[in-house]
Amino acid sequence: MAIIIVDYGAGNIRNVMKAIEYTGLDAKVSQNPIEIAEADGVVVPGVGAFASAMTKLRERGLVEPIQQFSKTGKPLLGVCLGMQLLFDSSTEFGETTGLGLIPGQVVELPKQKNYKVPQMGWNKNKVSQVNPITRTINDKYTYFVHSYYALTDPKYIAATVNYGKIDVPSVVINNNVIGAQFHPEKSGQDGLKIWQNFKEMVESV
Amino acid sequence: MTLAKRIVPALDIKNGKVVKGVNFINLREVGDPVESAKAYQASGADEIVFLDITATLEERDTIMSVVDAVSKEVFIPLTVGGGIRTTEDMSRLIKAGADKVFVNSEAVKNPDLITSGAKIFGSQAIVGAIDAKWDNTAGIYRVYVAGGSKPTALDAVEWASELVSRGVGELLVTSMDADGTKKGYDIQLYSQLAEAVDVPIVASGGAGAIKDFTELFEQTNIDAALAASVFHFGEIKIPDLKKVLKSEGAEIRI
Incomplete structure (x- = not known):
């Protein structure tokens, strides 16, 4: 079983790798399209800005390999900014096209009294669709750091956290394509379970 | 709903070792x-x-090895400081x-170090730390530097705003008047800061006691409470603390 963490220079890639290794998954950091094509599961990490991440993915020729991989039916997991990249587009620094694997748009969290932007800290998940990833997180706190969130059809939303007037999608899913807005690698035991869940998804395909 | 209030233990590290030994649990070393960080993670530290x-x-490189080793086994946010002078120092950490x-x-x-750091790594990665002490004559909380040994001309509340405008995503503020007294957090200082930024x-x-945390969260709009010795010496156990805070209505991750 080979899990590839897509290397496009994302800042948190080493911490993602450390958590995955701790969970006992056999994972490898790679920017090689052939290794991505042959992987049993792919993880897209990410922190920072949407537009510069898409630019880096394009420069390294990784957009198409990720899109192709998603068509194989094998599990693809995007984490934090990596989750946002799965959508059609983002309004961060003007309109930027994403990977287009889940219909929807990434927009800025609105200013609300007593709700700071970025949302930075632990928030409690409410699961609306139980799936292999969300089955362990209902009512559990996970760690968020983000200023943008996904606007998408409820059918793609598997879990949310409440932030003032907004129900922020915390887990999204479109068949084999899954995204987690929070940082599973920074969410303690409940975060580590997400990697375990992903491992089981990869093994069950 | 709002974000959970965070309970944050702090560890002093010297030459790669914890200075005040954490002895609230049977550690191998x-x-x-x-080992200390793992024990804190297990006890519910946020x-x-x-x-x-x-x-x-x-001997500065020892902190890099510490951070690397801890982040292989501890999967909650890690905040590190002490002796950072350049964006290169930030990058290495x-x-x-x-x-x-x-x-x-x-x-x-x-101050430009903050501006550059926030630009390169994002505001979420840059924390402004302030040591503040009440100056009765001037009627301000005065900023101290060099481990609290040197007073500056800065007003802590104004300095906090300046740091935020330069891009820090969080503030870590120590009350020098309260530090070490175990008589509770400086409610007045934090009320003023929370109003300003x-x-x-x-x-x-x-x-010094669980009630100090409940007072802080009830009386101010503060997001997180840091403590060192009360946790290290087991005077307050994090699971007990969190249970009390939650029962009193605070949003707490348990």
Whole structure:
């Protein structure tokens, strides 16, 4: 079983790798399209800005390999900014096209009294669709750091956290394509379970 | 619903070892930062702060190894500071596994370091640390640097706003008046700060009993409470603390 963490220079890639290794998954950091094509599961990490991440993915020729991989039916997991990249587009620094694997748009969290932007800290998940990833997180706190969130059809939303007037999608899913807005690698035991869940998804395909 | 209030133990690190041994649990090695951090994670800490107090420049690399080793086994946010002078220092710590870095004296000396750091790594990674002491004559909370030994001309509340405008995503503020007294957090200082800025604030100094935490969260809009010795010496156990806070209505991750 080979899990590839897509290397496009994302800042948190080493911490993602450390958590995955701790969970006992056999994972490898790679920017090689052939290794991505042959992987049993792919993880897209990410922190920072949407537009510069898409630019880096394009420069390294990784957009198409990720899109192709998603068509194989094998599990693809995007984490934090990596989750946002799965959508059609983002309004961060003007309109930027994403990977287009889940219909929807990434927009800025609105200013609300007593709700700071970025949302930075632990928030409690409410699961609306139980799936292999969300089955362990209902009512559990996970760690968020983000200023943008996904606007998408409820059918793609598997879990949310409440932030003032907004129900922020915390887990999204479109068949084999899954995204987690929070940082599973920074969410303690409940975060580590997400990697375990992903491992089981990869093994069950 | 709002974000959970964070309980943050802090560890002083010198030459790669924890200075005040954490002895609230049976650790294989009392001074081992990895073992200490793992024990805190298991007890429900929401984040861990490491303050590097290594004296000499040559031994600075030890903190990198500490952060790298801790981040292989501890999966909650890690905030690291002490002796950061350049964005290169920040970069090395972040690459080693720090989620956030905090800058104290050097930010006063060279405020542009904050601006550059926030631009390169994002505001979420840059924490402004302030040591503040009430000055009765001037009627302000005065900023101190060099480990609290040197007063500056800065008003802590104004300095906090300046740091935020330069891009820090969080403030870690120690009340020098309260620190070490175990008589509770400096409610007045944190009320003023929470009014003045809209980034999360971590309060530090004065925790002696569980009621000090409940008072802080009830009376101010503070996001996180840091403590060191009460946790290290087992005077307050984090699971007990969190249980009480939750029962009193605070949003707490248990």
